[in-house]
Amino acid sequence: MVRIGYGGQMGDGFIENLSMSGLMLRCGMQLAIGRSIGCEFSLFGSPVVDMPVTVVSRVGDLFGARFQPGLISQVLIEDGIKAALASGQGSILSVNELAGRKVMRITGGLSGALRNDFMHALTRVGVDEVDVGAVTSVDQAGLALCLVATGRHGAIMGAQSDCFAGAWKQALAMPGNLESPIS
DSSP, rough: OOOEEEEEEEEEEEEEEEEEEEEEEEESOOTTOOEEEEEESSSSTOOEEEEEEEEEEETTEEEEEEEEEOOOHHHHHHHHHHHHHHTTHHHEEEEETTTEEEEEEEEEEEEGGGHHHHHHHIIIOOSEEEEEEEEEEOOOHHHHHHHHHHHTTTTTTEEOOOHHHHHHHHHHHHOOOOTOOOO
8 A cells, every 4th residue: 555645645656576676656647757756665664755756657546656866765665665574575586687588586475466477487588497595485486486387388397496396396296287297
């Protein structure tokens, strides 16, 4: 949830995406590109971040906004993102080329919320390896994505966090799993 102040009005919206430099928010207010707005939010119980942002893009009721941060606000955002990743409530998915191989690296939570980015990486970018060494939580939908990556797209599972490794071992042992070892 994000609280927005604009043109003497207050409104509520929802954060769709957050980075160190800005956010994507969804709201019913008619925000103008290039205008500054007030923005107040908290990340998973973190202290409230209250800062101005500049609206830089719009698609329907989805707005891109760039932070105009002060030092304290920047620290609060960074701490909030770190806490969200550590608890598995936030995620980062990146694809990097290492020694000629495309490696998809996931940090934080591995869940169905990553489906679109995960599948885009698999089907459009191409992935040789999935590195889940920094995964802090995983759900069944996240495991299903990895089964698709290995079973249908030939990716290998690279580094694995303890959290992921235990869940992955159980997923592979499930009856009817195409990845299960043949005995």
